[in-house]
Amino acid sequence: MGQGRQHGYSGTASMPRSTRTVDENPPTGADLVLSRLPEAARECLEELMTNTGFRFQSDLARRSYAEGKARAVLSVLETRGVEVPENVRADIASSTDIEQIETWLRRAATADKYQDLDLPVLD
Structure with a gap:
């Protein structure tokens, strides 16, 4: 077993x-x-x-945490009925900037459109 x-x-x-x-x-x-x-x-x-000063010690932990937060952003937007284009979904899902993703999550809670997240223009 x-x-x-x-x-x-x-x-x-x-x-x-x-x-x-x-x-x-x-x-x-x-x-x-x-x-x-x-x-x-x-x-x-x-x-x-x-401890509030704890920082992730591994890239895996940071990536996993960022991925989970990014999924939360997309889930909140979906729950609110906000349509998100596939390229924007991909940009959110691939972000590794935890502070930025947490900002998006807070904004997503009141967003009426994905532009309310104030996403950076990504090439």
């Missing part, structure tokens, strides 16, 4: 990591680590991770 199944994860645990998407992975690496640590170590690590 694969380790993923043993812990209740989907069958993708046996797939090569490069073929899995973030959505197919088991809970975050942090979640797995935290679940295996002794209580004192877990509390220390949780405090470090929730």
Whole structure:
């Protein structure tokens, strides 16, 4: 039995990591680590991770976080009935600037049209 199944994860645990998407992975690496640590170590690590000055330590974490936020922007716009051209969707989805994406997310909450996000003109 694969380790993923043993812990209740989907069958993708046996797939090569490069073929899995973030959505197919088991809970975050942090979640797995935290679940295996002794209580004192877990509390220390949780405090470090929730510190407001924490910055992602890996490109994977930064990209994953940015991708999730970008999906949220598009989801909010869709929920509000805002039509977004495919090229603009691609620009939002491919952005890696977390601060910019978070700004778009706040703007998306009240947007009537995608232009309300004040997206930069991308070539």
